Structures are given as C-alpha cells and as structure tokens.
Amino acid sequence: MDPLLFTPGPTNVPYRVLKAMAKPMITHRGATFRSLYSSVEDKIKQLLDTENEVFLLTASGTGGVEAAIANLVKKGTKVIVPIFGTFSERIANAVKTYGGEVITRKYKEGTGPVKEDIAALIDEHLNAEILFIVYNDTSPGVMLKDIDQICKIAKDNGLITIVDGISIVGGAPVHVDAWNIDVFIGATQKCLGTPPGLSFISVSREVLEKSKNINTIYFSFELFKKFAEKRETPFTPAIPLFYALDEALKIILSEIGYKRWLELHERRAEALYKSLEVMNFIPFVHENFRSVVVISTSGHPSLECPALKSELEKKYAINISGGLGELKNKIIRVGNMGFLTWRDILTLIAAIAEILLEHGIEEDVSKALGIIGNYAAKTPIPWDG
Amino acid sequence: MDPLLFTPGPTNVPYRVLKAMAKPMITHRGATFRSLYSSVEDKIKQLLDTENEVFLLTASGTGGVEAAIANLVKKGTKVIVPIFGTFSERIANAVKTYGGEVITRKYKEGTGPVKEDIAALIDEHLNAEILFIVYNDTSPGVMLKDIDQICKIAKDNGLITIVDGISIVGGAPVHVDAWNIDVFIGATQKCLGTPPGLSFISVSREVLEKSKNINTIYFSFELFKKFAEKRETPFTPAIPLFYALDEALKIILSEIGYKRWLELHERRAEALYKSLEVMNFIPFVHENFRSVVVISTSGHPSLECPALKSELEKKYAINISGGLGELKNKIIRVGNMGFLTWRDILTLIAAIAEILLEHGIEEDVSKALGIIGNYAAKTPIPWDG
Secondary structure, eight states: OOOEEOSSSSOOOOHHHHHHTOSOOOOTTSHHHHHHHHHHHHHHHHHHTOOSEEEEESSOHHHHHHHHHHHHOOTTOEEEOOBSSHHHHHHHHHHHHTTOEEEOOBOOTTOOOOHHHHHHHHHHOTTOOEEEEESEETTTTEEOTTHHHHHHHHHHTTOEEEEEOTTTBTTBOOOTTTTTOSEEEEESSSTTOOOSSOEEEEEOHHHHHHOOSOSOSTTOHHHHHHHHTTTOOSSOOOHHHHHHHHHHHIIIIIIIIHHHHHHHHHHHHHHHHHHHHHTTOOBOSOGGGBOSSEEEEOOBTTBOHHHHHHHHHHHHOEEOEEOOGGGTTTOEEEEOOSSOOHHHHHHHHHHHHHHHHHTTOOOOHHHHHHHHHHHHHHSOOOOOO | OOOEEOSSSSOOOOHHHHHHTOSOOOOTTSHHHHHHHHHHHHHHHHHHTOOSEEEEESSOHHHHHHHHHHHHOOTTOEEEOOBSSHHHHHHHHHHHHTTOEEEOOBOOTTOOOOHHHHHHHHHHOTTOOEEEEESEETTTTEEOTTHHHHHHHHHHTTOEEEEEOTTTBTTBOOOTTTTTOSEEEEESSSTTOOOSSOEEEEEOHHHHHHOOSOSOSTTOHHHHHHHHTTTOOSSOOOHHHHHHHHHHHIIIIIIIIHHHHHHHHHHHHHHHHHHHHHTTOOBOSOGGGBOSSEEEEOOBTTBOHHHHHHHHHHHHOEEOEEOOGGGTTTOEEEEOOSSOOHHHHHHHHHHHHHHHHHTTOOOOHHHHHHHHHHHHHHSOOOOOO
C-alpha cells in the first residue's frame, strides 16, 4: 500500500512532480541547466518576496542551516538562539560546533518567545551579533507568529537575522525583505511538496560582504554568488530535484496561486485542530503558538500516542509522527504541508476514529467528519492528481 | 533534441533509472526507507569491496570531499596532497580552508605521481599524517594506475589514506580494504549512470575513532555511524536519488555483472583512444596515466577545441567537455562513463568526422568507424534501453 504521509516532511509529492524528475540527464554547465536554474531562482524569490540573492544547495535543510553558520559564525561570534524545540536546540549546538558563543533562553514546552522576550535578550546582551531563530519548530509544533516583529527588533539593534524557515516556507507567509531577514533557509520536502535533497537560502548584501574567507567550500556563499551570476551552481547540483522543485512551484505559484495555496494550509489546519478536538485530542501547544503546518497534540486521554501512530501505519499505511527527544512518546504530530487534499484529511480523521473505536473509545465521529466536509465545500482543492 | 552526454559527469541515465525516482514519497524514518538504505549500502560495499562503514551523503561529490576533510583535518594537520589537476588542487585548497597544512608537489601536465614519488614525499615529510589523493583527476584526464601501491606505501608509513574516487568508481576497479584505503569518496553521477546529488564515503574503523568532536554536523561521521546502525541517515536524505542509485546498481551488479561492466569501460576507452588517434587527435595525457573514464586530447591540429565542442552541441546536442582552468581552450575531454553504448560511441565519432569535413578536414572516417564496429562486435552491450 502506498503511504499517505502526514509527517512533517517529507510530504506527499504529486505524480506530476515526481514525473518531472524522470527527464534525460543534462550537463550542469549548459544552457538547459542555466534556464532551469533561472526558472527555479525566480520562483524562490517570488516565494520569499525578496530581491536578495537566493542560492540553491544540494543538501537537505540541515545542510542549509550549516551553510548559514559556516558562513557567518567564527570563534567567539555571539549568537542569540532562543530554544523552544529540537530544531532550535540543534541550531544552538551547530553554532557551538563552529566556535560561536550561544546566548539562549529555553521556553516552556509548547510555547516560544514573543517579541518582548527577544527585545529583553538583546538588551541583556548588547554585544550579540546574530539572531538565529526558527520560524516554526516542528518538534513541538510551535510557530512564532510575530517573527516579523522579532526580526525587526533584532535588525533595529544592529543584529544579523537568520531565520530557519525550512518547515514552514510555502505553508505560511514569508516576506524576507519587509521582515528584515538577512538569511532565510528553506527546503523542498515540507510545504512545497517536492522530494527532499535540496535547500535554498536567501542572503542579504550585508551578509554577502561579511561572509568572505570562511570555513567551508561546499557551502561557501562567495562561491555560490560567483556561479549564480552565470545561473550555475559551484558544484554539481541534484538536477532531478531542480526539475521537481520547478514543477511544484509552477503549480503552486502560477496554477493554484500562492495566496490560495497559503489559505488552503490555514483552512486545513483549522479543520484538523477542530476535528481532533471534537474527538477529544488535547492540543499540545499554547494557542498563541499553534502551528499552521504541524498539528501537535498530547494525544487522546484513553490511547497511548505510540499505539495510535503504529496502528495507523500498520493498518492503513498512514504516517503521522510522534515526538522527538523528551517528547518521544508524549505527543503525536500531524503534518499539514503541501499537497494534502480534503480527501486525505477526511481519511486521516476516519482512520483515527476507527482505531479509537477498535480500542472501545467512542467519539463523535460524525461531527468530526462534518467539520472536514464543511471546509471541503467552502475551500475546494484546486489541483488535479 | 535530448542531449547525448559525453561529459565526465553528469552522464546519461537510463530511463529505467530515471523512472525509479518517480515513486510515491515515503518517510525517511520508516521500514520502507530502511530497507532501501540497506539495499543501497550492501551494493556500495560490494562495489568498493569493503567491510568498512559506508555512509550515504545528500550532497554531491565536493560535499563528500568536504566531509572527509571536516572529519579529519584540524588546525595544523599535515596532509600530503599531490597536485596533477583541478580536482587535486581543490582538495589542497579545501584542506587549507580547514586549517590543515598541505604538503604537495605539482606534476607535469598530463602526468601524475607514481608510487616512488609518494614514497619520496613521505620520506621528506615524516610528520605527515594523511595522504589525500585523487584516483582519477578528470580535469586533465589523468588516472593513477598504481593507486593500490601508493596507498600501501602511505599506510605502511602510518598515514591515513583518503582517496577521491568520485569520477572513477564503477569505471575501474576499487578494492578499498585490499588497497588500504581508510576513506574512499564516490558519487552517483559519473560511472554509475545515476543522477547527481548523492555521494558515498567508506570509512575505516581507525578513522571513525579519530573523527570525534569535529567541526561539522551535516557531515559528521559520528552521527552517520549512529544512524547507520538503524539503517537511516541523520538528516533527511534525497530519497528519489536513493531509488535511482539502487536501480542503477542492481543493473550494474546483478544484471550486467560488475566484471563485465568494468570490461565495457575498458573496451570503450580503447575504441575511443584508437578511433580519435586515427582521426589525428593528439592524446593529451602521457600513456602511463591515460584515464579509462575521461579521454583527454589536445584536439585536432586543424580545428580549435572550443569550435569542435560548440558545434557538436549546436548541431547534434552532443556534449563533450573542454579543459578547466589553464587548460580551458587547450584540450577536449570525452567522458567514457556509465551506460554509453557502441551506438553512442559510433555517433560521437561520426559527428566529429562530419564537423571536421565541414571545416574541410578529411580524415580516415571509415577506419575510425571500423574500429568502433570491431569492438561492438566483440563486446556487445548487455543492457536494454
């Protein structure tokens, strides 16, 4: 049985996007690749709403994060990294690996920083040089809804702003230039419904100036900039993934329309939160921080999270995720990313309801399904396949 | 017109391998991926003839080279890097980027080191810790035919041996264990006829012990080792490329047979060298160093290299390569990698002959084509598509 993915990445990839990869191989030093490169670059700039340089890295998201750090963090560089999940914690570790000094605060499980917290952190550490923050930490399902203001405060205080937007780009608005984001990192396998293996990174002019003579070659912004001028990558790129990303972005930006695509993510999130609540699943995240793209719940009071997860997989090949690290068996996470349809959402809710029933737990299934139905009627899915 | 690639990577990918990528997406933390991972890992170990750990990196070849350096080179680490082309030069630079001290000698254009040279270098630098050497530097088309003995000498002298075999793995024998290679780096897009975007690296136990607390997370051997135990990668892998590599290796190792596959590379190389010589192309590389996988020539005495390259592309969508760096307009390079057929070789020779004729240069075309024909009759291509 083919899997139905509700994991927070990789996500389901439409056959049309998969098929786009199966093109005869081309050289990465020729006109065909350069035109493919331009096409992807233009679309990513549109997606990020930026006029900054955008580089396409043959590496998954963590590679993109490492690129940002390798280009900007030297021994002793002071970096503010607010910690509110596994991915923000990983960034703090990566900064240390490169010799940086991490200034951090840990936030209560299921919450994250608001702009006042960041302002206070900056005030306490006037020598901080960089703010590196995760827009949406998928591990608890926490999304920072005032990321724009957080970045503004950092920028106003002279910090370089780096945003890890890997899990959310394409699923919620991003305005790199208006939001004062010097470096924004995204990846293909989350809300863009493209296979994993590529990440992209936008880099401001200020950062390009600062990131010379650094400690990496494979991720060197300087080299990427040099080759971007001729619409090439410094090293052999994952060509099939460029084709796939180009196709997915064409569907999202030109055929569906980006605004409508974002709205679908919002409506699906509402439908998921509501229908899960009707079935007595307890939201894990404080309401101010609930993510649009990862619905995180403490599970059902009468059924262990790991049991639900494994039965969904075994019986129906539906993949949801458990928690990471300390949250391993304590939460379940439902990804709401990319090309999910109302039929997929309905299927998930029905499958969860069926497994609850199997365990003798009766919830108001009709009401839960009805919620999905109403959303499906109001916001139809605009793509084929 | 679809391109016919004679570039030294990326190379033509059979439709069957391209198609293998177009599979429904799966999670990288589930049983299906683990079984795919095992399947690829087993085949790579077979290919490299090793019982060492093999890690699969979502990064192209240069990322693999950077991984080796990031895990082993610290400030002051003394590394012998013989330079005989762009790729060996890049390694020297990468070692310096990581703070290493490079011990090097440059070899005359179109030649490289033999075992006596390496022995002498080691004797002169008894404090050297690592030998990092390119098996086949595609930029001049130089292949080190006594790489096995070179590595033995280094190992006997207590050095760690790192071999960049990116451009040659699958095109010529590699015996990692018998040849005393601590770290071997390969990639998908050369002689394995798979799209670019993945590299693989075998790592000896000795090196695994030494590469702890190092300066990278994305390329950390320690993390790769930890996840390899459960047949996973530490970070999201380029899943479609795993499918493609698995399919290509299945064809190469099980259907064609690895011995026969290697023999085909040899026979095609002979046919290319001979037929090009008949048409008065001058080999660029000293005969002791001529590569099986990149046929490098100084071109035809009566036609500029760049003209031949661009006319082949414009008229027939056949891609060959020019030189890199100082050799830019001085040589042409014909890749002999992966799934090339006798028809492809015949087509290339015919197209070159036609372009020569167009320029009023008459060579013995019949003889050149006859050479290919003889080889084709003796060593038939054993795959479909």
